[in-house]
Amino acid sequence: MQTGASASSARMPQVTAPRAAALPTTGYHRSFTGAGKTSTYHVYADGLDRSKAVGVLYYLGGDYTSVKETWVHNPGGTHLTAMAAEARKKNMVLVVPISPDTDTSGNGVTWWEEADGNGDWFRALQAGLTSNYGLDASRTWLAGYSGGAEFLTYELLADRQGWLQGGGATIIGGGGSDGMQTAPSAAVRSLSLTWLVGSKDVAGSTTPATWSASATAAQGRQRYVRDGFTRTRLTTLPGLSHDDYDIVGLISKGLATLPPAPATSSPSSLLRGAIRADYLATGGAATYGQPTSAEKPTGVHGGVYQGFTKNCTYYWSPQTGAHPVRWGTGIGNAYRAADLERGWGYPVIAERALANGAYQDFHRGTARFRAIYSPRTGTHAVKLSGGIGTAWQKAGHEHGWGFPTTEEYTVNGGVAQKFSNGWVATWHRATGKVTVAKG
Structure with a gap:
């Protein structure tokens, strides 16, 4: 004991929607x-x-x-x-x-x-x-x-x-x-x-x-x-x-405190625009499950989101298009912890596998972030549009300095970030240059 706005104004051709999932039997x-x-x-x-x-x-x-x-x-x-x-x-x-x-x-x-x-x-x-x-x-x-x-x-x-x-x-x-x-x-x-x-x-x-x-x-x-x-x-x-x-x-x-169960709509009435197009093109219900609601506005840069039953959410914005984020993964959990679209912005690709991990890119205005995961380091973001992120890419991404083991953090005169191959990269505000040293 103890212890919305539609993601695209263009109307999509009619596609036969997947049938609603059957209920279990007792x-x-x-x-x-x-x-x-x-x-x-x-x-x-x-x-x-x-x-x-x-x-x-x-x-x-x-x-x-x-x-x-x-x-x-x-x-x-x-x-x-x-x-x-x-x-x-x-x-x-x-x-x-x-x-x-x-x-x-x-x-x-x-x-x-x-x-x-x-x-x-x-x-x-x-x-x-x-x-x-x-x-x-x-x-x-x-x-x-x-x-x-x-x-x-x-x-x-x-x-x-x-x-x-x-x-x-x-x-x-x-x-x-x-x-x-x-x-x-x-x-x-x-x-x-x-x-x-x-x-x-x-x-x-x-x-x-x-x-x-x-x-x-x-x-x-x-x-x-x-x-x-x-x-x-x-x-x-x-x-x-x-x-x-x-x-x-x-x-x-x-x-008794729960409101009555709301009526559901068929998937064909819930799926629209760019989210619908990407959903159907990349596996549909077999990959993402059924939509749990219509699109809803995020309140950030004109974006919308839509949840699906296989533990993922599609995000769309005018700048990034429609892409899914999977919850329960290292990247999805870190995206949520970073305050979703208010933190890293909107996804610009779906999560992709690496030989020893996974990554997903996000854009927030002109800022570009890569969330990158490995079993040893967990998930951390590299700001690709920043000085450290630019130098990390030139050094070979994860093949050079390794996977990030921290987010960027403030140091005297700039910011720094640690990587799994033992490197610490530091961006110096006075010069705009990045130096690396073994940490």
């Missing part, structure tokens, strides 16, 4: 392998309306040493079928993943032990379901009890959480935090997060005897507030101990 104990782990999940999808946006509710149960102790292993029982009925009211699939943990000794089967690996498995499952079935990432609800609540707040909401584009979380009987492992986007920081804990859910209420869900929930909520989350709430439930929660009822109250 099924139990389905096997899924991802990120080097294998486990199962239940999915409930009866009675949903495909003409409206289909969201998803994920429920993560608490720790156990025997499957008889938890109703996540009783998919046809009253608890999970009632939870599925509540999800259906909001046109949402219910998915109940089972922790990949198989060790019943010690703390038993948990989500929070091996949290990084379990988080990778969950994110792989989530990405597959969202892509395969066209689920609306802006209508995602996370719910967890006890150890599942801890896993939500320590891992899923704190690390590589860019797949969350809207919705919220119901956090029951736990939910502490060590802070963010990955800087959250504005969409993640605006999620509706509610901690619910019983007034008697204190030390001695559960195992280990020293752990207090009440104190943990208060600490977790305070940390999320400090980390910039703007819609958090902690509710203390009088008289309840750790085993007394009406979990389905509490989740239902959280889901």
